[in-house]
Amino acid sequence: NSIEEMAAAAQELGLEYLGIADHSRSSIQAHGIDEPKLRAQIGTIRKLNKKLSGFRIFAGVECDILRDGSLDLPDEVLSQLDYVIVSVHSVFNLNEQAMTQRVIRAMENPLVTMLAHPTGRLLLKREPYQIDIPAILDAAARTGTWIELNSAPKRLDLDWRWWPLAKQKGVKCVINPDAHRTERLQDLWFGIGIARKGWLTKEDVVNCLPLGKIEAALRVKRQRVE
Structure with a gap:
């Protein structure tokens, strides 16, 4: 679907905002987006937002964490986005220490907003890769990085x-x-059910915030290092 169609569907669900985050260029299996296309997409989203009232589209990307913990796109591009998701989509066979260090290095980038699907599992298909989740959570707390459900x-x-x-x-x-x-x-709704099962409340979930507050929350991590 187009960005406009996704935004319209989100509004029909009663949402106040929607984040668009295509996979970055290294995710060949997901037809990852390269720098020129990402820049064009940012421009498209900015134009659409000028037409919207009471609803906002946030421009983001799901950026691959490379084997050494560096990111698939340069900071100069990432800095133009409203938010940046990082995730592992390749080289799943590292040992626990190496994988954990790889992910933490990515989280330490001040432009990174959140870590996606931290264990990489696909239910009934692929086991989680080896990663020290308590260490990842410590790094998230230290760097102000959000964790995806x-x-x-x-x-x-x-x-x-x-x-x-x-x-x-x-x-x-x-x-x-x-x-x-x-x-x-x-x-x-599946995610909401899992969050409740994990004893989370709306105070623990960032995207329960209303539009005005989520805009401020997205700027916090970058301000910590500016």
């Missing part, structure tokens, strides 16, 4: 068992539908 039924990642610890450490959750089509926006 991916609502896609095949992921439901981060698992509900980890959210009480995340909450204890003050780490914020973002419930994302991982929707590539309008009908998948409804997957938010």
